[in-house]
Amino acid sequence: MELAKRRGFFWQAAPLHNPIAGFYDYAPMGSLVKRRFESLWRNYFLSLDDNFYEIEASVIMPENVFKASGHLASFVDPIAKCKKCGHAERADHLLEDVLKESFEGLAASDMIALIKKHGIKCQKCKGPLEEVGVLNMMFPLDVGTGKEAKKAYLTPETAQGAYVNFALAFDVMRRKLPLGLAIIGKAFRNEISPRQGLIRMREFTQAELQIFFDPDAITSHPKFKDIEGYQLRLLPAKSRDSGKVAVLPAGQAKELGLPEFYLYHMAMVQKFYLEVLRLPEQRFRFRELVGEEKAFYNKYHWDIEANLDTLGGWKEIAGLHYRTDHDLQGHGQVSGQKVAVNIEGKEFVPHVLEISMGVDRNVYGLLDLAYSEEPERVVLKFPRAVAPFDAGIFPLVRKDGLDAKARVIFDVLKQHGFRVFYDESGSIGRRYRRIDEIGVPAGITVDYDSMQQEDVTLRDRDSMQQVRIKIEQLPAKLRAFLQGAAMEASGK
Amino acid sequence: MELAKRRGFFWQAAPLHNPIAGFYDYAPMGSLVKRRFESLWRNYFLSLDDNFYEIEASVIMPENVFKASGHLASFVDPIAKCKKCGHAERADHLLEDVLKESFEGLAASDMIALIKKHGIKCQKCKGPLEEVGVLNMMFPLDVGTGKEAKKAYLTPETAQGAYVNFALAFDVMRRKLPLGLAIIGKAFRNEISPRQGLIRMREFTQAELQIFFDPDAITSHPKFKDIEGYQLRLLPAKSRDSGKVAVLPAGQAKELGLPEFYLYHMAMVQKFYLEVLRLPEQRFRFRELVGEEKAFYNKYHWDIEANLDTLGGWKEIAGLHYRTDHDLQGHGQVSGQKVAVNIEGKEFVPHVLEISMGVDRNVYGLLDLAYSEEPERVVLKFPRAVAPFDAGIFPLVRKDGLDAKARVIFDVLKQHGFRVFYDESGSIGRRYRRIDEIGVPAGITVDYDSMQQEDVTLRDRDSMQQVRIKIEQLPAKLRAFLQGAAMEASGK
Numbered sequence: 006m007e008l009a010k011r012r013g014f015f016w017q018a019a020p021l022h023n024p025i026a027g028f029y030d031y032a033p034m035g036s037l038v039k040r041r042f043e044s045l046w047r048n049y050f051l052s053l054d055d056n057f058y059e060i061e062a063s064v065i066m067p068e069n070v071f072k073a074s075g076h077l078a079s080f081v082d083p084i085a086k087c088k089k090c091g092h093a094e095r096a097d098h099l100l101e102d103v104l105k106e107s108f109e110g111l112a113a114s115d116m117i118a119l120i121k122k123h124g125i126k127c128q129k130c131k132g133p134l135e136e137v138g139v140l141n142m143m144f145p146l147d148v149g150t151g152k153e154a155k156k157a158y159l160t161p162e163t164a165q166g167a168y169v170n171f172a173l174a175f176d177v178m179r180r181k182l183p184l185g186l187a188i189i190g191k192a193f194r195n196e197i198s199p200r201q202g203l204i205r206m207r208e209f210t211q212a213e214l215q216i217f218f219d220p221d222a223i224t225s226h227p228k229f230k231d232i233e234g235y236q237l238r239l240l241p242a243k244s245r246d247s248g249k250v251a252v253l254p255a256g257q258a259k260e261l262g263l264p265e266f267y268l269y270h271m272a273m274v275q276k277f278y279l280e281v282l283r284l285p286e287q288r289f290r291f292r293e294l295v296g297e298e299k300a301f302y303n304k305y306h307w308d309i310e311a312n313l314d315t316l317g318g319w320k321e322i323a324g325l326h327y328r329t330d331h332d333l334q335g336h337g338q339v340s341g342q343k344v345a346v347n348i349e350g351k352e353f354v355p356h357v358l359e360i361s362m363g364v365d366r367n368v369y370g371l372l373d374l375a376y377s378e379e380p381e382r383v384v385l386k387f388p389r390a391v392a393p394f395d396a397g398i399f400p401l402v403r404k405d406g407l408d409a410k411a412r413v414i415f416d417v418l419k420q421h422g423f424r425v426f427y428d429e430s431g432s433i434g435r436r437y438r439r440i441d442e443i444g445v446p447a448g449i450t451v452d453y454d455s456m457q458q459e460d461v462t463l464r465d466r467d468s469m470q471q472v473r474i475k476i477e478q479l480p481a482k483l484r485a486f487l488q489g490a491a492m493e494a495s496g497k
Numbered sequence: 498m499e500l501a502k503r504r505g506f507f508w509q510a511a512p513l514h515n516p517i518a519g520f521y522d523y524a525p526m527g528s529l530v531k532r533r534f535e536s537l538w539r540n541y542f543l544s545l546d547d548n549f550y551e552i553e554a555s556v557i558m559p560e561n562v563f564k565a566s567g568h569l570a571s572f573v574d575p576i577a578k579c580k581k582c583g584h585a586e587r588a589d590h591l592l593e594d595v596l597k598e599s600f601e602g603l604a605a606s607d608m609i610a611l612i613k614k615h616g617i618k619c620q621k622c623k624g625p626l627e628e629v630g631v632l633n634m635m636f637p638l639d640v641g642t643g644k645e646a647k648k649a650y651l652t653p654e655t656a657q658g659a660y661v662n663f664a665l666a667f668d669v670m671r672r673k674l675p676l677g678l679a680i681i682g683k684a685f686r687n688e689i690s691p692r693q694g695l696i697r698m699r700e701f702t703q704a705e706l707q708i709f710f711d712p713d714a715i716t717s718h719p720k721f722k723d724i725e726g727y728q729l730r731l732l733p734a735k736s737r738d739s740g741k742v743a744v745l746p747a748g749q750a751k752e753l754g755l756p757e758f759y760l761y762h763m764a765m766v767q768k769f770y771l772e773v774l775r776l777p778e779q780r781f782r783f784r785e786l787v788g789e790e791k792a793f794y795n796k797y798h799w800d801i802e803a804n805l806d807t808l809g810g811w812k813e814i815a816g817l818h819y820r821t822d823h824d825l826q827g828h829g830q831v832s833g834q835k836v837a838v839n840i841e842g843k844e845f846v847p848h849v850l851e852i853s854m855g856v857d858r859n860v861y862g863l864l865d866l867a868y869s870e871e872p873e874r875v876v877l878k879f880p881r882a883v884a885p886f887d888a889g890i891f892p893l894v895r896k897d898g899l900d901a902k903a904r905v906i907f908d909v910l911k912q913h914g915f916r917v918f919y920d921e922s923g924s925i926g927r928r929y930r931r932i933d934e935i936g937v938p939a940g941i942t943v944d945y946d947s948m949q950q951e952d953v954t955l956r957d958r959d960s961m962q963q964v965r966i967k968i969e970q971l972p973a974k975l976r977a978f979l980q981g982a983a984m985e986a987s988g989k
Binding site: 010011012013016018019020021022023024025027028029030031032033035036037039040052055058059060061062063064065066067069070073084086090091092093140144146147148149150151152153155157159166168169170171172173174177178179191193195197207208336339340342344426427430 | 502503504505508510511512513514515516517519520521522523524525527528529531532547550551552553554555556557558559561562565576578582583584585632636638639640641642643644645647649651658660661662663664665666669670671683685687689699700828831832834836911918919922
């Protein structure tokens with residue numbers, strides 16, 4: 006977190022004023038990494054099918070949307086309020102802190118019984134906690150004024166934006182299934198005790214893909230053959246106690262009761278993490294949720310988890326949820342509109358498979374996994390695809406034409422589509438430390454030899470080794486280096 | 498608007514339920530165009546200087562932010578409320594509707610006098626309108642619960658996100674000016690009578706760049722020489738009655754009292770519109786605001802306007818605002834934090850030049866300008882850079898290997914970085930109509946001859962002419978076509 010602030014990744018929002026907990030702003034480097042993630046996500050998941058599209062929905066939505074989704078009635082946290090000082094705390098978190106056990110999903114009456122039994126007091130003033138109430142976690146708003154004001158809410162998940170747009174989008178995109186509607190956007194939850202930085206925020210970014218499909222087609226996927234042998238990393242509920250990840254080919258994972266359509270998307274999600282974001286595979290797993298852990302409408306629900314050192318172990322960073330027709334049915338009932346589709350004479354309400362990612366959690370996870378302390382430096386070993394820049398261009402000194410030459414190289418690399426930046430201030434050692442700490446894979450330096458030999462040094466962030474490369478070969482060599490080739494000097 | 502809905506650009510938000518006025522959702526085609534605009538904006542404006550960066554700020558901000566900015570006290574609309582039915586209306590809009598004159602900025606007391614004088618009644622029930630009050634246009638929120646809840650607001654402009662992050666960003670980005678902080682993000686205003694579709698919304702997207710600079714440096718810009726002769730299209734306040742745009746080289750425009758630093762950015766904004774977005778120049782102008790029309794803290798304020806047929810003439814789509822040190826001073830006073838910078842021993846509060854664009858307005862403007870009705874078709878003649886796709890790939894029929902061949906071409910073009918889509922359903926004529934109506938510049942068709950000759954037809958959206966091109970030459974020919982070259986058959 007110290008590095009994240011010092012090097013301009015993120016920090017508490019509105020830092021000039023008294024910030025409110027649970028809000029973070031992205032500084033220049035963090036904003037670059039976040040946009041990289043979003044762009045990789047978009048390219049990857051929208052390419053899964055010709056009929057997958059991105060849309061953008063308003064974050065303020067009318068009350069009926071959340072009547073339909075169930076959020077108005079059920080999106081509540083159990084709250085223990087102090088009679089004396091008024092301090093409110095999440096009852097399950099409080100119990101967890103004191104009794105060192107998880108109490109998520111427990112009924113309010115059981116929580117108050119536990120609080121009484123163990124004589125738990127207000128953590129602020131030691132006053133009495135006598136009731137556990139519920140608080141809806143949505144932010145309400147009045148749109149308009151006076152008698153004509155309309156009740157609305159900030160959406161607590163981007164998913165609803167896809168559901169309320171499904172019928173029209175299905176119509177204009179020519180009535181084919183599966184239809185995918187992706188939204189990368191903000192969501193808002195009035196968390197009572199936000200914690201753990203980017204992991205539990207009150208305003209956050211989600212990247213979610215809702216895949217609408219014919220439920221009769223769940224047992225197959227046209228591309229299942231391609232991933233049948235792909236090794237999934239799974240922690241089924243039954244082997245949770247052992248904590249041991251089972252590595253199973255997708256074809257064999259059917260034994261866990263999962264249909265092909267679900268397994269295909271499991272494989273594609275895992276490939277995104279291992280092949281695009283390049284998570285080390287032992288840091289990645291799917292974890293099955295069952296019973297009261299999962300939302301009641303999810304038929305299959307596996308969390309995607311990453312093992313993050315700074316957070317003490319496995320953390321949920323995404324989820325794959327088979328939501329059935331729960332959402333569309335709800336919206337149909339509340340709106341009185343037709344949500345069934347008719348495809349070649351067959352009428353049915355489509356089912357939904359949701360791929361849901363918390364963008365901030367993922368950005369934090371990438372930072373955690375990249376962070377390395379070495380004896381003489383701190384370095385962020387970002388995979389090249391998510392680094393804030395491809396390369397920094399440095400003149401050794403700011404005179405004798407070295408700066409002008411470095412500028413030209415900067416312009417040329419930029420025209421070639423590289424994400425580069427130019428920096429001429431401070432000693433070259435400090436500039437290298439800086440790109441190490443922001444995780445830029447390559448440093449390109451123009452020195453006095455460059456003026457005679459028309460070459461530069463290319464420095465590898467990870468090995469700190471340098472090779473000399475002819476300027477005319479630089480775009481090609483840099484491209485190869487970024488694509489994972491070892492560094493290679495000119496002429497080799 | 499009918500086309501925008503039918504072809505999947507945008508529509509009223511939450512279309513399944515009773516939508517609330519002033520909210521729009523972007524459907525698949527509109528989302529593509531919006532992202533194109535944002536990406537062009539980002540590439541262009543962040544390239545103006547090495548020290549310009551994008552950041553991302555929370556949209557929920559603590560109350561003090563808006564005490565500091567002045568929004569809490571002054572961001573109000575005059576409201577006339579009906580005594581009988583409670584209907585509320587913006588008083589200035591009501592006067593404008595009835596008296597066919599503009600009354601923006603008039604004091605509330607003068608408005609009520611006019612309402613009485615002209616005997617204006619409630620537009621809904623003909624009841625009496627006796628008072629004009631004010632309504633703050635921000636959406637308030639409570640964050641947290643009970644006694645511990647904190648007052649916050651949805652930000653009415655992205656600009657504040659840059660101001661509250663300036664001090665920290667300046668520090669971590671190594672204390673250089675000018676420093677640019679760009680935000681592409683949502684802003685929210687509780688408009689009483691939102692109208693004109695995407696032009697006045699309650700939730701909208703802004704792309705804003707705040708340039709922090711030394712006020713002593715306002716009389717010069719290191720690159721002014723480059724644009725000295727560039728012809729600016731200006732409507733100064735003094736010649737507003739004539740409506741005649743003055744076309745003046747930037748160097749000469751100094752006569753209007755504008756300093757070089759401001760003029761340089763005027764030129765760069767105009768170039769963005771004319772050279773990147775390719776607006777016809779007679780559709781573009783800067784319009785000077787003076788006196789009460791502009792915010793009191795803006796020293797220079799020129800709107801950027803486009804002449805849009807569907808809205809009956811010139812409409813504001815952006816603004817260039819010299820906000821002085823108004824914002825930073827306000828944040829410094831309310832927070833008690835230091836906002837002055839110290840550069841080489843000189844201490845001062847930076848001034849701000851703001852380039853502000855309404856993304857939705859610009860997307861709407863691009864649609865308006867692209868819309869053409871021809872005798873036998875409707876076509877969106879989008880400039881190639883903002884079209885939702887570069888090309889559609891069509892097999893003439895879905896059999897005899899034509900579809901497989903078209904698929905291969907689709908994959909190859911995608912690998913070459915083209916934004917393409919594949920469509921095999923419906924007659925080829927209908928598929929051409931469809932890409933005409935969504936504004937895709939090129940249609941590529943695989944027919945029976947293609948199977949022998951290894952070529953395809955490339956159809957130009959605007960001229961509807963077709964030429965045959967060898968498949969192996971397609972990437973190069975398509976690239977040239979998209980960059981503005983005339984269509985050229987193979988071998989020519």
